[in-house]
Amino acid sequence: MTEHLEGEIEALYEVFGRVPRPLRVEGCAHCVAADEDRPLLAGPVRDLEPDVLQRYATEALLLWGDVPELRYFLPRLLEIGAGDGFEFGFPDPEIVFGKLGLARWTEWDDDERAAISALLTRWWELTVVDGDPWPSAGTVLCSLGRTGVDLVPFLDRWERLESTGAIRNLHEFVMEEMTWPSSGPKLRNPFWEKESAAYQETVAWLTDGRALAAVERAFQNESQDEPLTLLDEIHSVLGPQTTAVRAE
Template sequence: MVERMSVEIERLYEVFGRVPRPLKVEGCAHCVAPDEDRPLLEGPVRGLSVDVLRRYATDALILWGDVPELRYFLPRLLELAADNEFDWPDPEIVFSKLGRGRWTEWDDDERAVISTFLTRWWETKAGDDCPWPDIGTVLCSLGLTGIGLVPFLDRWERLESTGAILNLHEFVTTGVTWRTTGPELRNPFWEKEVTGYRDIVAWLADGRALAAVEEAFLTETREEMLALLDETHSLLAG
């Protein structure tokens, strides 16, 4: 994945490379040792390993550091999380730091480069035959940044690739609980009050996803894809 997003990753490093290196990353006195930030501040941020960043990636903006430090480490955090390099924390936790840090209020160039990165990440995963992390994780990670997901769903509903069909089938069969009151998203990291959660539920429930599947039936000829579309359609139609 990194190779497919090399341009977007380089832009992250370029823009956030202007953020000065912190002199110290202060943490909760009861939770973070006085010198625990030392490995974080040794060498270039691009070279920080998963092992060095794991604790910070988990506790940033909660027990350790504030927004200035997050902005400094952000390119490496997003690069690793988008490729699911951490065994912990999960991508949802790392991407949620953007929402917690209110990134949509940052400088214009920072917002622009993050937005481009998120869009490209979605494009690479939604069309992938076997994305890792899975598409439900990607959707939740994007939603927890605080942005609306309608543009991402609009792109997905074109179902213009095998991967898009496979991922939609996977999502509606394993990522959604279909209740009489409407669909509920299963990923435990979701916060139901975020805009992205509401966007997905509405998309699944109001006929847009169903119409996309019906449109795909008109051009699809492969039996295995037609079978997946049929099962997807049955769930969406209720």
């Protein structure tokens, strides 16, 4: 994935390259060894291997370091997190991108916010049309939600359903990443923060008729058997659920 994000990643390195290298990355004295930060500071940030950043990426802002240190490591953290980092034992993307929410990045300087927003947008654009994305569209959507970004534009983008990949991703999301108990639909991914605006907006999108209308539009414009079958299966789930929710 990261080979298709080169421009956005380079922009992150350029913008955050002005952040000075920390002298130390202090951590909880009971949890982080006194010299455990040395490998993190041994060379250029873009050369750090995933296994070197692994523990810091998990514990940043919780037990290890603060926002200034996170800003220094951020380009490399997001580069690995948006790629195949967790194949190498890196934390799940939801954890990595959740650091942005903890750091309140939407209050940072304009050029920093713009660089991060460009990466998030491009990551989603590539993911949502990919027929077999890694990480999955559901994982990426949850990761975006954990940054605190408004998910409405991202869900609007998904509504186009202009490719078989986008339809496959919605099918997987509805069929495998959701449950439909009598109390209302729930998202399975444990990294979703159920009280967050992102969670509530995603559930609303699936139940207030917007996703169902997108499926029906796509059905009218589609002619291939595979996507038609997938759309029909999505409709069979969203249709009754959406009708029930709107009736309430």
